[in-house]
Amino acid sequence: MAEHIGQRIAARRRARRMTQADLAREAHVSLPMIKGCERGVRSPGPSTLEAIAAALGVDASRLDPAHVGTSRRVHAALPSISAAIAGYELALDPAGRPLDQLRKDIDDAVGWRLAAQYGLIATHGPKLLGDALAYLHSASGAHSEEAARLVVAAARTADAVAYKFGAHDLSARLIDVMRWAAGQSKDPDLSTSVAYVRAETFLAARAYRAGHLALERALDVGPAPNTVRSMATLGALHMRTAVVAARAGSAEAAYSHLNEARTLAQDVPEGIYLGTSFGPSNVRVHEVAVSVSLGRDHIGRALDVAREWSPGREIPAERRSGFWIEVARAQLWSGNPDEAFKCLREARKHAPQHVREHPWAREDIGKIRRLKRADATSLTSYGEWIDAI
Template sequence: MADHPGHRIAARRQSRRLTQRDLATAAHLSLGMIRHIEQGTRAPSPSALESIAAARGVDPARLDPAFAGTGHRVHAALPSISAAIAGYDIRLDPPGRRREELRRAVATAVVQRLAAQYGLIAGAAPALLRDTLALLHHSAGEQREDAARLVAAAARCADAVAYKYGAHDLSARLIDVMRWAAVQSADPVLQTSVAYTSAETYLAAHAYRLGQAALEQALDASPAPVTDAAAAARGALFMRTAVVAARAGAAGAAYDHLERAGTLAVGLVEGVYLGTAFGPSSVRIHEVAVAVSLGQDHIGRALDVARAWKPGNEVPAERRSGFYVEVGRAQLWSGQPDAAFESLKVARRLAPQHVREHPWAREDVEKIRRIKRADAESLSAFAEWIGAV
């Protein structure tokens, strides 16, 4: 059938102009197995799926949305991530990789983070953290500042995994590493970018008023936007502060921060700046996020945006997926369970692991199942996949 993982594997292989033999060699599997999997006559085992995904540099859930093994791999990696940062400010051995090699590895991890490929990040994060921290401790001058940026980026990628999978204490420690590295870099723009990520600590604790105050202090300390990177960092922080203010019930402040983010986005091309997506499309996505965070009295604004506009490929997959999760919640609140389920299915296609670990998505699927007494097979399958049953 068209939705079989073998068809996705074949399509991805063909898009890279690889033969089945090329894929079999890279994945350390037999050619016959690859042929049967792509034809759909044999379902890939979890280990085979992970081998194929690793060979192609994607999360297994991108090839088979029903794949559940990523969560096990992530949780198994969390203690190693914790150990890698236990003495982050202590100098020990030099790094095991050269600077340029580490730079490429960090760049790969950032791409994986933006695509919500958490399993791949989890596997690489412990060594990446150890090596970037060692590089920082064995660097001086401008090279030390450069290494500090690599540490901050590596810690942010690891934090994405910890935060999404509920390891909030580890997430907070990784944010501490990011803050420390930002100070070592002496780069105020990086410090603004780190403040954006620090909002996770307040969101996880539901400490919204405190988070709003902390982020507003960070905005006061952020540098004037004299470069595109500075404008994007400050604009992204306004977006995040808007969401936290909305969670605190401060509608006026939330919309004011969102408006200021929009002003900074004018003239900027939507893109990734210091690891954070920012631009006109991101601001529009956050308009939906703010409206949904403020609650049911504001969902009309979210639905208006969704009717008039959809994010395109200029926005990373994780953020696009989040847009559809939030639109789905607004649709469910407005009495449109079928439309809400369609939105959740789009979100899942874009970033399966992001949706699987999203508490709102799980809550909303549970509610849709209660409303839809007929209990369609596709809805039941989705609910089982996300852990709602």
């Protein structure tokens, strides 16, 4: 079986014109692992297989028909994540890895989150979070600042699977850990980045008015935009506030915050700042999100953006995928189910695990099937893959 998996990996990689080094980098796994898999001398575990599949833009079952999917393993890992933060304010065991290794592993985990590689997070996230908390409890002086950032990054990585897989109570607890850790720091940018993540709680509860007010208050006490990092964290928070304001039905506030983000992005290179992607391209992605969040009367703006531009590799895979899911909804609302389906297929190419767990994607593929009234093989296959049938 390992040999057949390796052959499928190699065939997909060549079809996408990727080198083995390209695939290793995109999948966040070692080059020897890729080479060994393709030669059939190594067999990837479930999380590694999913990481490789995500980098190739296919579901893992296309590489290994025996693969049972990510969801079961993620749900099995949620109790371990919960246990890791049960006594987060207490100093318990020492960290199980040296600081240099902890830094590297958390950097890798941030990459998994941005690439929507949830299987890897489920496998490694609980222990990583426990070690980050242990380091914060043992740190002192200048090391406390770094320790707080590591805890926020580790908790945010774990939160990615909690939030995406519907464990919203656990997600809220992880955000409390982030807020607590940021409070141990004197870094206002870190608190601003945590306020960005906290918006998930309001989005999950559909408490949009409360979320809008909370994010406005976070912006009021945010850092002065006098460094690239502070401009990026503020800009990202303005983007998130724009979406929440749009969900609350306040078009004026939504577009005002989007314009603030656009102004800040003029002086910020596209990149990742304290774990959040920000820059001019991200603002365009959020222009689509705001338009769709405001509803049918605003979708023309989303479609105008999509006609002129689409995100490239300067944007993380999960956010590229989200862009196409948003455009698919706009296309569906405008009466173009064929174009909507094309967008959902494009979204799947960028982050299959993200699409599979996205409620809009599942809902919209069901609507497209009903509108088409034809049992097209590709449409039915997509619906079965995303569990919409």
